[in-house]
Amino acid sequence: MKNVYNFSWEDLGNLAEGRPNLGGETSVAIYRLMQFTFKDVLSKELGREKTCELFVKAGLLAGREFCRNVLNPDLPFDEFIADLKAKLIDLKVGVLRVEQADMESLNFVLTVSEDLDCSGLPIFGETVCDYDEGFIAGILKEYTGKDFTAKEVDCWAIGDRTCRFEVKPVEA
Amino acid sequence: MNSTQALNAIGSCLALAMERGLGKNGLVFPVECKEAEDDTFQNSCQNLQQIFAQMNESYRFAEALANGELKTEVSRSNIFAMPLKALQASLRHLTWQTNQVADGDLSQQVDFLGEFSLSFNRMIKSLRDKKSLEQRLKTITDVLGEGVYLVDTEGRLIFANPEAERLLGYSFQEMTGEMVLHVIHKQYADGTFFPPEGTQLGTAIRTGQAYNSDDCVFACKSGRLMPVSLACRPVITGGKLEGTVIAFHDITEQKKYQESLQTINALLEKQASTDTLTGIYNRLKFSKLLAMEISRARRYQSSMAIIMFDIDKFKEINDAYGHQAGDSVLIDMARVVNANVRTTDIFARWGGEEFMVIAPSCTLDQGVQFAEMLRFRVAQTTFSVPRKVTASFGVSVFRSNDTELSLTNRADNALYRAKGNGRNRVEAEDAEAFYHQAGASRPPTS
Numbered sequence A: 001m002k003n004v005y006n007f008s009w010e011d012l013g014n015l016a017e018g019r020p021n022l023g024g025e026t027s028v029a030i031y032r033l034m035q036f037t038f039k040d041v042l043s044k045e046l047g048r049e050k051t052c053e054l055f056v057k058a059g060l061l062a063g064r065e066f067c068r069n070v071l072n073p074d075l076p077f078d079e080f081i082a083d084l085k086a087k088l089i090d091l092k093v094g095v096l097r098v099e100q101a102d103m104e105s106l107n108f109v110l111t112v113s114e115d116l117d118c119s120g121l122p123i124f125g126e127t128v129c130d131y132d133e134g135f136i137a138g139i140l141k142e143y144t145g146k147d148f149t150a151k152e153v154d155c156w157a158i159g160d161r162t163c164r165f166e167v168k169p170v171e172a
Numbered sequence B: 001m002n003s004t005q006a007l008n009a010i011g012s013c014l015a016l017a018m019e020r021g022l023g024k025n026g027l028v029f030p031v032e033c034k035e036a037e038d039d040t041f042q043n044s045c046q047n048l049q050q051i052f053a054q055m056n057e058s059y060r061f062a063e064a065l066a067n068g069e070l071k072t073e074v075s076r077s078n079i080f081a082m083p084l085k086a087l088q089a090s091l092r093h094l095t096w097q098t099n100q101v102a103d104g105d106l107s108q109q110v111d112f113l114g115e116f117s118l119s120f121n122r123m124i125k126s127l128r129d130k131k132s133l134e135q136r137l138k139t140i141t142d143v144l145g146e147g148v149y150l151v152d153t154e155g156r157l158i159f160a161n162p163e164a165e166r167l168l169g170y171s172f173q174e175m176t177g178e179m180v181l182h183v184i185h186k187q188y189a190d191g192t193f194f195p196p197e198g199t200q201l202g203t204a205i206r207t208g209q210a211y212n213s214d215d216c217v218f219a220c221k222s223g224r225l226m227p228v229s230l231a232c233r234p235v236i237t238g239g240k241l242e243g244t245v246i247a248f249h250d251i252t253e254q255k256k257y258q259e260s261l262q263t264i265n266a267l268l269e270k271q272a273s274t275d276t277l278t279g280i281y282n283r284l285k286f287s288k289l290l291a292m293e294i295s296r297a298r299r300y301q302s303s304m305a306i307i308m309f310d311i312d313k314f315k316e317i318n319d320a321y322g323h324q325a326g327d328s329v330l331i332d333m334a335r336v337v338n339a340n341v342r343t344t345d346i347f348a349r350w351g352g353e354e355f356m357v358i359a360p361s362c363t364l365d366q367g368v369q370f371a372e373m374l375r376f377r378v379a380q381t382t383f384s385v386p387r388k389v390t391a392s393f394g395v396s397v398f399r400s401n402d403t404e405l406s407l408t409n410r411a412d413n414a415l416y417r418a419k420g421n422g423r424n425r426v427e428a429e430d431a432e433a434f435y436h437q438a439g440a441s442r443p444p445t446s
């Protein structure tokens, strides 16, 4: 067994062939079950902070791959966002909405409602969408070629009805 | 304070709020928690107090939203404010979307926001339809081959198609908002400037009238005055004049063609009326001019003399020196006489070696004197043949009942007598014979 795994989009497999009856979809509960159990186990091995950091990293990789394989990074920004919104709805990830987009400073405020990770959770008092933070930053990195940080400033899990992310380019 | 007292206080506080609304201070919790009689009751009081505070906060938050203030923040733990926060997020998003549309982005949709989505998406669709219609119209005007300007009611340029830019050399950018007619339409075709009251095109634009013209010129950026054919039509929306469309094209080539046609026609006309050998009028043109002069003399009761003359012994000249020499005698004869007639006289070749002169405003005597002068000049002239060339003249004068034929016949008869009386002389019409014959009144003979 190799020591390191490198993700590739093909590893997601041929779902049509592999799941002829059950298809490509699963339940959100099962998705969350996996995420939260990972969080449980990893935090006990590595600590809470390190776990969050790893979730952001994984989300970033997912975002880049998603942009490369599902989106069209050649579209102008307005159309790219329209396409991203449509795809996230199609794939039942969440309802992405833009509140601010400053194309000069590349500062964005985005919200995700009906989020796959957190909507409907009990109030924990801390944001939980670490994976989403990475995912958004990853998509924008792939689209613009620049590094971004996405910070979840509002989250269902802290009493908001929608998750709000402030996205900024990483200062060089 | 016992629980009954506390409940009563809370009850009357709520009753007042339900009667008068929350007011400026909101709900004020009427119980001092520390004064509650036991710990359990104190706890409940604290929860209730917190609920009161949350209700006050969410009420103020809702008020801010109602006023369109979308940046107001509210504390996380406020359970009443949660759907309001979702509303705030939706409104922020709609604001962004609307700004996007204002900036020309029609690719967005609003998802899952109920009636907001329906209305917004309907607006986007209608704007997209409008845009594609505009695009189609733009394509049409792009390929039209006709310059198109759209001006507002004051004449300021709103739109120019590429053909208009190409024709006049002004880009749309440099002309946008300009009073377009002040730049391109200020002169007549000959370069003189319009009077201050302006032109028909300017009036058509101001008053919303349709107007067509093939006689305008537009000034190009290069300074050239381009003759244009133009059509101008008002744009009326909902009964209100919104502006005017001016469509035009360059008619330089047509104008040139028209001018060359006019030149050709004038040439043809001249050819049809000119004697090819001598260059003076031919008999056909003479007849037309005589008819005009007769009707003029009749209308104004003016006098008019006719002089018919003939080169003496022309057949001998032809026989002796050949036809070419004869032709040059004819040419010289025409030149000599032409040089001695007045500009108002009409001189024509009648046929062969015969010529005619119409002398308006001449009496018979004046006509005879005129003919005598011509006879003398001819006799004085050296022709290109080695012999003396003379001519004989017959003169008649217009009478009120004359026809072309009667008038020329009398001149012809007089000419015949001049020949019979020895040539190189002038004879007037035989007045007595005419009066006797026709019983007409005697002509003026002063």
Ligand SMILES: [Zn+2]
Pocket: A115, A117, A118, A119, A127, A128, A129, A152, A154, A155, A156, A157, A163
């Ligand atoms: Zn969240």
